[in-house]
Amino acid sequence: MPLLSAGIGRKRLDAETLNVMVWVAGLPQPAAVVYEAGLTGFVLARALDKAGVRCVVAAPSKMERPDQDGQAGCARAKLLQLEEMPAVRAPTLAEEAARDLVRGRDDVRRDLARVRNRVSELLLRQGRVWRGGSGRTCIHHA
Incomplete structure (x- = not known):
């Protein structure tokens, strides 16, 4: 306050x-x-x-x-x-809106990276190791 x-x-x-x-x-x-x-x-x-x-x-x-x-x-x-x-x-309303959009997008990008890492670590602890190349492909996600 x-x-x-x-x-x-x-x-x-x-x-x-x-x-x-x-x-x-x-x-x-x-x-x-x-x-x-x-x-x-x-x-x-x-x-x-x-x-x-x-x-x-x-x-x-x-x-x-x-x-x-x-x-x-x-x-x-x-x-x-x-x-x-x-x-x-x-800032003007348009500048502040653009700033909020960029910050929000960055927050979501970071959240997604954290979740991906958590899932990868969980799978590794369970002995599930991906050996099919890149971990960011449709095949990997499937």
């Missing part, structure tokens, strides 16, 4: 875009938001941009890790205010 900070206080929210949008709408305007790029993608950045709220998606690999005393949000707010937040560009 992201911890959101503002000059008026702090609030812990879930990752639901609508909940974040409602909270940001209640802040004194103009408001600005920063969050770390991660698994949630860029839906929040696009929604905030559409609503006219400045949003910076921070590059986690380029950020210093503050002490674990709950001050990370304040430190990021200061960096945002000073225009020193290391940011990444939010």
